[in-house]
Amino acid sequence: MRLSGPPGMRFDVLTIFPDLFASVLQEGILRRALARDLISVKLHDIRDHATDRHRTTDDRPYGGGEGMVMKPEPLAACLRAVQAGESPGRVILLSPRGGRYDQQKAEEYARLSRLILICGRYEGVDERFRRHYVDEELSIGDYILTGGELGAMVVIDSVTRLLPGVLGCTDSARNDTFSRGLLKHAQYTRPRVFEGSEVPEILLSGDHAAIRRYRFLESVRETLERRPALLASVRFTAEEWKLLAREGLLERVRLAGATP
Ligand code: 9D3
Numbered sequence: 019m020r021l022s023g024p025p026g027m028r029f030d031v032l033t034i035f036p037d038l039f040a041s042v043l044q045e046g047i048l049r050r051a052l053a054r055d056l057i058s059v060k061l062h063d064i065r066d067h068a069t070d071r072h073r074t075t076d077d078r079p080y081g082g083g084e085g086m087v088m089k090p091e092p093l094a095a096c097l098r099a100v101q102a103g104e105s106p107g108r109v110i111l112l113s114p115r116g117g118r119y120d121q122q123k124a125e126e127y128a129r130l131s132r133l134i135l136i137c138g139r140y141e142g143v144d145e146r147f148r149r150h151y152v153d154e155e156l157s158i159g160d161y162i163l164t165g166g167e168l169g170a171m172v173v174i175d176s177v178t179r180l181l182p183g184v185l186g187c188t189d190s191a192r193n194d195t196f197s198r199g200l201l202k203h204a205q206y207t208r209p210r211v212f213e214g215s216e217v218p219e220i221l222l223s224g225d226h227a228a229i230r231r232y233r234f235l236e237s238v239r240e241t242l243e244r245r246p247a248l249l250a251s252v253r254f255t256a257e258e259w260k261l262l263a264r265e266g267l268l269e270r271v272r273l274a275g276a277t278p
Contacts, residue, residue: 026056027130027181030100030107031170032093033137034075036061038167048175051184059174060100064088067095076140086140090147093136097151100134107132109153110173112166113142116155119173123156127173128180135173137166199252201245203236234258235265242270250275 031039039061043052051057065073069091076086101107108130127133136143136152148155158169178184206217220232241248249271254262259278262268 025131026051026054026058027128027177028107028132029057029059029174029177030062030132030134031059031137031174032062032064032096032100032134033167033170034064034139035137035165035167036063039171042171042175047184048178051178051181054183056181056184057174057178062096062100064092064096067092067099069095079141084141088138088140088143088147090144093143093147094151097134097136105132107134109134109136109151111136111138111143111148111152111155112158112169112173113138113155114157114162115142116157118160119156119158119169121176124173124176124180127177133173133177135166135170137170139165198237199248200237201240201248203233203240231261235261235267238262238267238271242267242274246274252276254278 033039039059042048043059048057052059064075068074068089075089075092077089079085079087097109108127110133112135156169156173158172163169206221210217210222218232220228223229238249241252254271254276259268262271
């Protein structure tokens with residue numbers, strides 16, 4: 019029995035809507051990671067750190083304009099309380115102005131012991147808070163959300179599944195769509211015939227080397243079809259180049275930006 023060991027990764031979330039996180043944390047892999055202490059997630063209500071009677075966390079923008087801005091004092095008070103006496107952690111603001119979050123970022127964060135995720139709302143946070151307290155600003159994609167909470171959930175989910183012991187099989191996290199830069203091949207399960215449509219014969223053949231080659235080529239074809247720009251950062255082995263040549267895919271793959 020293990021009496022002590024490395025404590026799991028710690029996530030602190032600063033938000034005015036802590037209740038939004040419950041369902042995401044209470045099911046599936048995140049629930050299991052929490053139960054096994056592979057992660058801990060602490061939710062902090064920014065409103066608890068407001069000092070006025072109405073517990074105000076936003077105010078009108080100086081200079082005029084649409085919407086509201088998150089006041090700096092409740093955010094700073096909340097963050098100081100969260101950081102008090104413990105390892106400071108990487109402070110990340112979820113915001114549409116941030117750099118784009120991707121799998122490489124997820125892998126970087128999975129190597130840290132503590133992330134502090136601040137969820138913006140309204141039109142954003144006061145610039146002085148951002149400058150003095152925020153290490154990194156992150157967007158999860160080019161679309162408009164109502165706030166940073168879904169972004170924080172995306173970060174927690176994508177980082178957690180990379181942590182040792184979280185997924186059943188150690189390499190199922192890495193041997194994955196984005197770690198290689200190729201899209202995953204299509205998947206099939208029983209029944210063998212569904213509404214008249216069959217599973218590709220080769221997958222039933224038991225010839226594992228042939229199946230591996232087939233799946234690799236399917237991955238390349240899917241990537242060419244759906245996300246050709248991804249190919250620019252894929253490194254193929256000498257054997258894979260040979261296979262691509264044999265299948266007449268060489269020119270298309272080179273055109274998409276893959277280089278030997
Ligand atoms: C009119 C200018 N808008 C910026 C595009 C204002 C604005 C819209 C939405 C300001 C904040 C928000 C709330 N969004 C987030 O907090 C957010 C977000 C997003 O909207 N898209 C992608 N990633 C993220 S992370 C946080």
